[in-house]
Amino acid sequence: MIKNRLIKNKWQWPIAIVLTLMLTACAGGATSSPSAASASSAPAGPAVLHVGWPGSPDKLNPGTGELSEAYTIYDLVYDTLFHLNFDGTFKLDIADSYKASDDGLVYTFKIHQGVKFHDGQPLTAKDVAFSLQLYKDHTDFPFLNFYTTTFEKIEAPDDSTVVLTLNKAIPNLESQLLGLYILPEHIWSKYKEGKAAAEFQNLEMIGSGPFKMKEYKQNEFVHLVANKEYFANPPKIDEIVFQTFGNEDALVQALQTGQVDMITKMPNTAVPVLKRAQNIKLVTGAPLGPSLRDIVINQIDPKNCPKEGGKCTGHPALRDRNVRLALAHATDKQNIIDVAMLGLAKPGLTLVATGQVFWYNNTLKDYAFDIAQANKILDDAGYKDTDGDGVREMPGDPKKPLIFRLQWPNNIPEAPRIGELLGKTWAQIGIKTEPQSVDPDTLVSVCCPAYDFDIMIWGWSWGPDPNDPLGVTRTDQIPTGSSETGYANPEFDKLYDQQQVERNPEKRKQIVFKMQELLFNDVTYIIPYYQDTVQAYRADRFQGWIIDAPTLALEDPKNLTIIEAVK
Amino acid sequence: MPQNNFWQSFFRNRMGVIGFVMLAIAVAVAIFAPLIAPYDPNTTVRVTIDNIYSPPSAQNWLGTDDAGKDVLTNLIYGARVSLIVGFFASFISLVIGGTIGLVAGFYGGRVENVLMRLTDILLVIPDLPLLIVLIALLGRGMPILIFVIGILGWTGTARVVRSQTLSVRERKFVQRARAIGAGNLYIIRRHIFPLVFPLMLVNAVLVISAAILNESTLAFLGLGDPTRLSWGQMLNFAFSRGAMSAGAWWSLVPPGLAIIWVVLGLTLLGNGLERVFNPRLEMHHLAIGDEMVARPPQVVGPVAVAAVGKTVGE
Numbered sequence: 001m002i003k004n005r006l007i008k009n010k011w012q013w014p015i016a017i018v019l020t021l022m023l024t025a026c027a028g029g030a031t032s033s034p035s036a037a038s039a040s041s042a043p044a045g046p047a048v049l050h051v052g053w054p055g056s057p058d059k060l061n062p063g064t065g066e067l068s069e070a071y072t073i074y075d076l077v078y079d080t081l082f083h084l085n086f087d088g089t090f091k092l093d094i095a096d097s098y099k100a101s102d103d104g105l106v107y108t109f110k111i112h113q114g115v116k117f118h119d120g121q122p123l124t125a126k127d128v129a130f131s132l133q134l135y136k137d138h139t140d141f142p143f144l145n146f147y148t149t150t151f152e153k154i155e156a157p158d159d160s161t162v163v164l165t166l167n168k169a170i171p172n173l174e175s176q177l178l179g180l181y182i183l184p185e186h187i188w189s190k191y192k193e194g195k196a197a198a199e200f201q202n203l204e205m206i207g208s209g210p211f212k213m214k215e216y217k218q219n220e221f222v223h224l225v226a227n228k229e230y231f232a233n234p235p236k237i238d239e240i241v242f243q244t245f246g247n248e249d250a251l252v253q254a255l256q257t258g259q260v261d262m263i264t265k266m267p268n269t270a271v272p273v274l275k276r277a278q279n280i281k282l283v284t285g286a287p288l289g290p291s292l293r294d295i296v297i298n299q300i301d302p303k304n305c306p307k308e309g310g311k312c313t314g315h316p317a318l319r320d321r322n323v324r325l326a327l328a329h330a331t332d333k334q335n336i337i338d339v340a341m342l343g344l345a346k347p348g349l350t351l352v353a354t355g356q357v358f359w360y361n362n363t364l365k366d367y368a369f370d371i372a373q374a375n376k377i378l379d380d381a382g383y384k385d386t387d388g389d390g391v392r393e394m395p396g397d398p399k400k401p402l403i404f405r406l407q408w409p410n411n412i413p414e415a416p417r418i419g420e421l422l423g424k425t426w427a428q429i430g431i432k433t434e435p436q437s438v439d440p441d442t443l444v445s446v447c448c449p450a451y452d453f454d455i456m457i458w459g460w461s462w463g464p465d466p467n468d469p470l471g472v473t474r475t476d477q478i479p480t481g482s483s484e485t486g487y488a489n490p491e492f493d494k495l496y497d498q499q500q501v502e503r504n505p506e507k508r509k510q511i512v513f514k515m516q517e518l519l520f521n522d523v524t525y526i527i528p529y530y531q532d533t534v535q536a537y538r539a540d541r542f543q544g545w546i547i548d549a550p551t552l553a554l555e556d557p558k559n560l561t562i563i564e565a566v567k
Numbered sequence: 568m569p570q571n572n573f574w575q576s577f578f579r580n581r582m583g584v585i586g587f588v589m590l591a592i593a594v595a596v597a598i599f600a601p602l603i604a605p606y607d608p609n610t611t612v613r614v615t616i617d618n619i620y621s622p623p624s625a626q627n628w629l630g631t632d633d634a635g636k637d638v639l640t641n642l643i644y645g646a647r648v649s650l651i652v653g654f655f656a657s658f659i660s661l662v663i664g665g666t667i668g669l670v671a672g673f674y675g676g677r678v679e680n681v682l683m684r685l686t687d688i689l690l691v692i693p694d695l696p697l698l699i700v701l702i703a704l705l706g707r708g709m710p711i712l713i714f715v716i717g718i719l720g721w722t723g724t725a726r727v728v729r730s731q732t733l734s735v736r737e738r739k740f741v742q743r744a745r746a747i748g749a750g751n752l753y754i755i756r757r758h759i760f761p762l763v764f765p766l767m768l769v770n771a772v773l774v775i776s777a778a779i780l781n782e783s784t785l786a787f788l789g790l791g792d793p794t795r796l797s798w799g800q801m802l803n804f805a806f807s808r809g810a811m812s813a814g815a816w817w818s819l820v821p822p823g824l825a826i827i828w829v830v831l832g833l834t835l836l837g838n839g840l841e842r843v844f845n846p847r848l849e850m851h852h853l854a855i856g857d858e859m860v861a862r863p864p865q866v867v868g869p870v871a872v873a874a875v876g877k878t879v880g881e
Contacts, residue, residue: 252812267809269633271616274812335611339634342616410789413807417634419793424611436707437793 046238047565049542051555052251052260056219056244061202062181063134063141068461071179072264072555073222073242077118078181078207081109081128082174084288086549086558088357088464090174093232094128094182094208095162104169104503105152109162115231117184118212129156130185130192132164140198147176171503175465182208210235210561219244236564237542255280255536262537264555267413268342271534279540284344285552287533290355291461292348293418295331295526297324298453300486306449306479314486315454317394317402322381324523328367329374330429336421336528340414344534348527350519351460351469352512355530355551359466359509361516367523374429385430392430406433408457409440415457418528422457448481456484459531466512470496473524487524540566576843583839589832593825597646604643608796612636620815630817632801633808641796642821648797649779649829652713656778659717660724661771667721668728669763673736673755683729690722698781702790709792716781724770731763765844769837776833783826798822 057070062078065071079094092098095109115123135141136148153165170176184206191200205213210233211224222242226235243260245251251263252270256277266274274282298314305312317323333347346354347366354360382395383402394400406422408415416437423433433455438446446452462468474493477483495515502508519525533552537545544563545554553559577583596603605628614635623630629638671682701715735741741758749757785791786799787806801822805811810818 247806249806249809249811252809256812267807267812268616269619269809270812272619273814335613338614339612342614342619344616416793416804421611423794424609435794437789438707439703442703 047236047542048239048241049237049262049560049563050260051240051242051262051264052245052254053242053264053555054245054248054251056242057216057222058218059201060205060213060216061198061200062179062183063138063144064198066142069242073213073224074179074181075209076211076224076240076557076560077205077209077213078183079115079123079209080179080181081177083558084175084178084464086288086546086551086553086556088355088550090178094123100173105166107164107166107173109164111160111162112231113160115208116229117208118206118227119184119187121184121186123182123184123208124159125156125162126159127185128162128182129154130188131183132162132180134183134188134192134197135180137192138197140195144179147180150176169501169503171499171501171505171508172465172467175463175467178463184208210557211240214239230561233561235561236544237560240560252536255538258538258541260538261541262535262554264535266534266536268344268534271342271344274536279538280536281539281545281547282534282536283545283547283552283554284532284534285547286355286550287461287531288355288551288553288556289461289463290353291459291531291533292351292353293345293412293457293459293528293531294348294351295327295422295528296447296453296456296458296484297327297523297525298451298455298484298486299324299524300451300478301488304475304478304486304488305451308479309449310479311450311452312486313452315402315404316400317383318404318454320381321523322377323383323402324526325367326374326377326429327426327431328523328526329370329377330425330431331422331526331528332369332425333366333528334369336418339421340417341529341531344532345529346532348530350516350527351462351472351525352466352516353462353469353530356462356464356466356469357550358505359512361513361520363513364517364520369425371425371428378429383430390427390430391432401432402430403432403434404454406435406455406457407438407443407446407453408435409443410437411440412457412459418457448484448486449479451486458484467500470499470512470515473519485524487519487522489518489522492518542566573843577839580839580842582835583842586832586835586837586839589828590836593646593829593832594650596643597650600643600647604640606637606640608636608640608644620810620813620818622815623817629821630815632815632818633804633810638801638818638821641801642798642825645796645798645801645822646825646829648709648792648795649782649799649826652709652716652782652797653775653779653829653833655713656716656720656782657771657774659714660720660774660778661767663718664721664724664770664774665728665763665767668725669732669755669759671725672729672732673751673759675733679729682725686722686725689719690726694719694781695784698785699788699790702785707790707792709795712782712785712792716778716785720774720778720781724767724774727770728763728767731766732759735759735762765840769840769844772833772837772840776830776837779826779829779833798826 053069055067055069057065057073058067059065059070062074065074081093081095082090083093085091094112094115096112098107098109100107111125111128117123132148132151132154135144136151150166150168150170151164152167155163157163187206191197203216210227210230212227214225215223221244224240226238228234245254248265248267252266252274254260255263271282274280297318299319300312300314301319302312337343337345337347349364349366352360378392383392385392386398391401391403393402406419408419419435423435426433443456443458447456460469471477472482473485473487474483474496475488478486478488492515495511499508499511499515502511535552535554537554542563543566546559612635619631619633619635621627621631627637627639629642632638632641667682667686671679697719698715702711705711705715736759741754744754744758782791782797783799786797787802789803791797791800802819805815805818
């Protein structure tokens with residue numbers, strides 16, 4: 001999971017491979033095109049797909065990458081044991097079959113034979129076991145080793161078999177394996193000790209996936225060529241060039257002029273223009289990795305304040321559920337969606353997003369936007385405006401008005417609009433906000449575990465498993481800084497541990513639903529919306545894109561391997 | 568310099584008058600914004616994907632922005648923030664720069680050395696990175712913005728005031744005052760400040776335009792006060808929320824022109840005032856030369872020579 005802009009080493013939870021990372025919104029960069037990037041689509045020459053995106057991979061070493069763009073490239077160049085389908089299910093990638101023991105502790109994978117790395121060396125079970133072991137051993141890999149915490153032993157008895165033994169039975173091994181890329185042992189064995197693995201730049205990037213790395217210039221471009229010997233479905237196109245653009249507006253321009261054939265991200269404000277444009281197909285849908293905007297309410301109890309670095313300066317009123325409930329009732333989510341996202345988002349309930357299809361609790365009914373109701377809640381709870389200045393005060397303390405700091409990171413372009421709308425509706429229930437836009441690093445430093453804020457507008461992106469979103473609200477995540485709200489509920493913590501080992505999907509779902517209900521009833525967060533992915537491509541250049549699946553990601557290997565040039 | 572003389576020579580300077588009128592219009596718009604603006608900037612507008620960035624029409628003379636709001640209204644209210652920041656920041660600059668310039672110029676010696684080297688250091692540090700760093704450290708909000716722009720904008724004022732002080736302090740009447748026992752503070756207050764002040768005023772007008780430009784720059788970079796819509800903020804919204812791909816020139820051009828309008832007005836006014844207060848600018852240096860020959864030398868020293876032209880009105 002990625003708190004969407006910046007990843008800190010200390011996140012205790014496995015990140016999911018995220019396709020919609022906000023961080024790129026501020027990542028300005030040089031715009032340039034590689035030598036091979038010629039805009040015209042010559043019918044005779046190789047079919048080169050030009051992709052425009054607002055970011056650039058930060059590292060080619062899969063152990064150390066932090067940005068979503070890096071993971072997009074890893075997915076294309078490397079194989080894994082499992083892939084995520086567009087409908088949220090998993091499919092085997094490099095393995096032909098797998099078997100789990102009855103106690104759920106031992107998994108045996110049969111690795112596909114005859115697979116070759118891009119340098120011609122064969123890929124065997126030894127490489128798979130080596131890679132998993134590497135991720136497990138390297139705690140200096142910021143994220144990937146978190147997926148391996150339950151791995152007890154990894155063995156390759158022969159060239160086609162991998163036996164993975166876990167220390168406890170877990171229900172979500174597939175999602176744990178999604179980001180564990182298979183590396184060639186004959187290259188990486190030189191770097192497996194100590195710091196060498198994390199320091200290895202991996203510029204040649206030898207993998208076994210559908211595309212090979214040809215050239216990479218950070219913040220400029222990534223040039224990939226098709227691996228025509230790919231064991232599963234070799235790509236139909238010949239090359240891909242990912243070009244970095246300094247801002248999203250420029251992406252739209254580039255698509256319109258034909259400089260690029262597809263863009264992975266664009267401002268929602270450009271939707272009406274591209275809808276009208278000739279030869280351009282605009283597509284929207286749920287993101288492959290759920291992505292949401294959240295209103296974080298600092299509700300930490302002073303007695304839970306972290307000893308290290310805890311400031312806990314939150315407004316005491318926010319610890320009262322009544323106040324949070326009133327805020328929720330006074331939040332006009334639909335208007336926020338209309339103004340900030342131009343309608344391209346869905347109102348949210350909890351951190352578990354609609355994109356986590358199976359795990360999303362659709363039985364909860366959202367708090368209605370109702371100013372009168374919100375006012376009544378505050379009146380009944382004793383928050384009165386005693387001095388008549390339009391701002392309510394704490395019960396029995398006329399010197400403590402309900403004035404909340406409202407902060408957001410300056411790399412979310414729509415955040416100022418959201419802040420503006422919240423300030424307006426909350427003012428109608430006698431709550432004043434002091435809005436402030438800060439840089440993301442500052443927000444991290446006031447957020448957690450400092451708890452030196454009242455309310456923040458931020459966001460998350462997750463993988464498909466509910467472990468990620470539910471993990472952040474646990475009590476023991478308060479000192480680690482993963483918990484932003486300071487929420488503490490022993491019942492929730494107990495349910496979390498239960499669902500983590502419940503292997504029956506239906507039973508696990510019941511627990512996960514119950515947990516969402518707790519979070520929702522306690523108004524832990526206010527979730528204004530779950531974002532849609534908005535992408536576009538030139539219909540006159542390439543065809544065959546998968547755009548009607550439950551989730552959407554044009555840059556996913558499943559798309560890039562099946563599209564073909566328009567004749 | 569007598570009052571009517573000032574107005575006469577000011578009105579003779581046509582560009583200065585144009586600048587004054589341009590500024591006066593902007594100030595009037597800012598003051599009477601609620602009367603002029605066609606809409607209330609705080610109304611909630613219901614938008615859909617098809618009615619953002621709507622082009623200029625009878626309802627919205629300058630079209631609408633990324634949130635469906637009237638650009639003309641934003642433009643009118645934006646004048647307030649730009650002008651307030653400009654005036655207050657330049658006031659801070661004026662106080663700091665004036666004090667440092669006066670003290671350095673009057674006392675000279677080591678004091679001058681220290682103060683002027685400090686000024687030089689600030690002068691050579693590029694403004695924008697320093698502004699960004701300070702804003703990042705101190706936080707956002709209009710008071711902080713004013714403070715940061717103000718404390719970084721005084722260097723020019725300090726240098727101008729110092730050089731003027733240097734020339735004034737060598738004049739006969741100052742020396743006479745000293746001879747009859749006047750204290751330093753008294754001399755500064757009664758004799759130096761009144762002569763330096765007009766120049767400070769001229770400089771302040773130019774500092775205002777620099778401050779407005781700085782505010783717009785910072786707001787465009789997303790470092791402004793998010794709660795107050797300024798012209799820079801309008802540009803920031805237009806830029807970050809896809810006005811260019813939407814082809815919405817009406818959300819980019821008006822705030823840009825408004826900034827140019829005010830800055831140009833202030834610059835013309837500043838130059839006009841400068842000519843009035845510093846008539847040497849209007850004369851050829853050879854013309855001054857003749858005059859100098861005709862007069863008996865008043866003071867000795869290279870500094871004083873430069874000041875001779877100023878003694879006309881004395």
